[in-house]
């Protein structure tokens with residue numbers, strides 16, 4: 503805040519919160535009856551549409567707690583983790599302590615927060631780094647939610663409390679080398695043998711795979727697609743981390759191999775039948791991603807705005823050039839739209855009226871917008887835009903993965919297309 507703004511705040515008693523003139527005893531200072539003459543409201547560059555005011559006090563408190571955690575524990579090291587291709591495993595128990603793992607699950611040691619509160623947490627985490635939000639999404643919305651939704655009571659009691667505390671890590675194996683957008687074509691099989699299940703096949707691009715204590719694995723059984731819990735160390739199950747990634751570098755991504763992997767009969771998730779099993783879990787994670795992407799976009803906009811005001815060329819701050827202002831305003835439009843959309847679908851989810859195709863719209867729109875914001879912010883930073891000294895190139899590269907995982911841009915377009923036309927492009 504500059505000294506002029508400081509002074510304006512100090513003399514505020516005569517001006518109400520909404521900008522209306524305050525009077526003393528119903529009369530103005532020269533003794534005439536009070537006439538309300540509203541002053542001009544002003545938008546805040548960092549919360550232009552005042553979305554903050556749409557949150558409850560409790561929601562703001564949760565958001566601020568996660569924001570502080572990100573400022574203290576994520577931002578100082580995020581560039582280094584990305585450069586070294588390192589997932590900050592030491593953060594896992596801290597995420598558990600904050601109640602962010604399985605945050606919107608009720609019971610079993612989980613925080614039982616609202617969908618909006620969970621969304622706000624995803625937004626703040628991804629404003630730090632997509633890898634941290636991805637960890638939280640996979641742990642809570644994919645692995646833990648699969649167990650909650652489709653597991654037996656014993657599965658829930660055994661796995662959910664330690665996963666909520668960050669003492670155990672989960673992963674979610676749906677994608678295969680030849681089966682990505684079309685998981686219905688999966689080749690991993692589950693066959694019964696002597697009262698056990700035998701799993702054979704390969705899962706690819708699995709977040710947390712190499713560090714997971716338990717894998718939720720989707721496989722084709724005689725009666726269709728079923729889900730299984732496979733603890734790390736089970737004979738016939740191995741994980742190999744994927745290297746050479748130029749995106750999501752602060753995240754473990756692995757290949758899971760099942761070679762005659764024998765698991766006891768009761769390790770099947772009894773309630774999941776067919777492709778609906780994994781797809782219901784994807785709805786949960788896609789919802790969090792819509793919020794997360796809004797956070798990544800916001801971080802890029804804020805970095806670009808600050809840089810443009812500081813950086814001088816041709817004797818002026820680059821923020822004064824019309825072409826730069828246009829970029830900043832386009833970023834502002836996108837980030838405000840994203841925050842409003844995320845909050846809107848969050849409220850719908852809390853009211854129990856959010857449809858999967860609406861989640862697709864939010865994921866598609868917010869990730870696409872965040873990627874555009876990141877690319878534009880990168881150009882505002884010039885050469886510094888490619889340096890890990892600034893967060894922008896990291897977010898930009900990370901968002902390329904977010905654009906692809908949990909349903910690509912094209913798949914969500916076709917899901918929405920099917921919803922509005924009644925015609926499937928897939929079959």
Ligand code: TGC
Pocket residue numbers: 635636637639640674676677682683684685686709776777778779781782784785787858859907908909910913917928929
């Ligand atoms: P289709 O015939 O349409 O549906 C099969 C059954 O599933 C039901 N269903 C859904 N249920 C809940 N939520 C949804 N979103 C659902 N979509 C479909 C459907 O009602 C049906 O049920 P039933 O009981 O009648 O059998 O299936 P399809 O084979 O035509 O495929 C549809 C398609 C293409 C939309 C789907 O396969 C799809 O979404 N593909 C994208 C795959 C994907 O998103 N993979 C993500 C893997 S996990 C990941 O990326 C984690 S990233 C890490 C991180 O999050 O950080």
Ligand code: FAD
Pocket residue numbers: 640674675676677679681682683684706707708709710749750755903906907908909910911912913916927928
């Ligand atoms: P493909 O399906 O081969 O698609 C290639 C291109 O073809 C895309 O542009 C796609 O949109 C397009 N395409 C495909 N079908 C159509 C169509 N019908 N019409 C038009 N265009 C089409 N998976 C998991 O199961 N668990 C995880 O934890 C996980 N984590 C991941 C982490 C990272 C960092 C990444 C990058 C991926 C992860 N995935 C995970 C996998 C992810 O879900 C898949 O990459 C994604 O579903 C797309 O599959 P694919 O890469 O095989 O691409």
